[in-house]
Amino acid sequence: MNHLHDLTFFDIYEKNALYKASSVAIHWEGEDTTYADLFLQTAKFANGLKKLNLPAGSRIAVLCKNHPVFFHLFGAVSALNFTLVLINRRLSPDEVSYIIEDTTPALIMSDKEMADQTKALTDSFTCIKHSFVIDETDQDFSNLYDNPPLVTPVHCSPADPFVIIHTAAMLGKPRGAVLGQENIILANQQIIHAFKLDETKAYLNILPLFHIMGINLGLGMLQAGGKNIIQEKFDPPKTLELIQEQKVNIFGSFPPILTNLIDAMEGNNFDVSNLEIAAGLEMPDTAKKWETVTGSKFWTMYGQTETSGLITFTEYFTKAGSAGVISSLANVKIADDFDTLLPVGETGEIIVRGPLVFQGYWNADELNAHTFRNGWHHTGDLGMIDSDGFLFFKGRKAEKELIKPGGENVFPAEVEKAILEHEAVKEVCVFGVPDPKFGEGIKAVCSLNPGADLTKDDLIKFCGSLIAGYKKPRYIEFINKLPKTEDGTIDREKIKAKYA
16 A cells, blocks of 8 residues: 555654654643653553554543643554544533443543543443543553553554544534544644744643644644643633743633633733734634733634634734635635525635545434535535635524534534423523623523423523533523414524524
8 A cells, every 4th residue: 555645643743753852842730841752752652552452443532631641642543543532521421421422432531530430431331441540640541651662653544533523412412523634734734834833932722632723723833843831721820820931922712711811910910922822712802902911913713623623814803803814725615505606795604625624423424425515514604705815704504503602612402402301491492692701602591381490590500410511501581482483493583683
């Protein structure tokens, strides 16, 4: 077989170890790891995983806060042709169980806080043959590194499943988006170009490394040979200390990160003069205040997990309301409901083609056929492209309505499904509303069964037992009867017009 065009993250790690050996790759809890040491650690870790005798294509599930092990895993699985199942640790136990059932991983790793849940999963699912707690004091975990380095990687093709990231549950169940190494390497390369990343830059990992944007920026910086500063979880004063001490140039942000940082800076003398870019989603007033306070630029963008992350970029105030100029690696068009391409300036569904488009949803042939119809990835997002080539995001198609609290993706259907599990609830309509803290909040308008008694707080608490905390409605209204359309379905537009 001709492997002439193959490139893996293990190759990239090895190259950086050769040509940037003494440069700092990772800063974690006060300690630096050079590129030479990162490659050595990753190669030893890969050999430890290899000795478990898992077949090529095996899935490894990860349930962890930000930690250097993510970078070891990215390199190791690329050397062994395994697939990482990256699980949002904010999901409820039932949601995590569904992902395990869907992907049947042979191995699961978690941080100490999730160890009990991981044990329960291991006991419940026979597919899981090995379980590790990510803890340097744990002997089983440490033994994975107590090996000579891997010498001969297993061959994998650029399109082989590299990571599976489950996206929001449009129909009540999350869908696993499958990305190959080529997808992510190319996505990273465009970020390197857009943000001018190189070996002189430092990136602060605030965004979780189980999210596609966290992967784009973290692995993108590693691909560029720069420094990754890893923060286990966002903590405004500590974040500002790291920005100052490590001379951070760039980080990713979703609401309310910038607001919290601005608040933490008041009355304190943090030096953030090295900051160049904060990138993500934000309200205009907050983005403007951030730029004024720090002197850095805020960049906005558009993308999905299904497009390997970002496909447009721009400084926030380059063109009001725009998500940016389309990447040279993405062919983006606008189509109507009949998949007819629309001219410049008209609004329709954003469709995408090119090497950034994912491999498909895991175990979902019918959905893939629909999503990839006519040779395009149909995003479900509405947008418009102007005469200068700027993309403007206009919302979601009605059947794919999406809420984004704090940068997370939540489909109304998954929240409605949880609410309807409560015996007191008769009907419900869930939708997004403006939220001063998270940018967008989740609102539920409910009707109750005759004689039922239910408080807003009790319903929110009930939802928290079934779905992730960020999916719980922050706003609830009880009404006698939900309005209906002529065909008897709930009139979502009428409810949103009145209660949003």
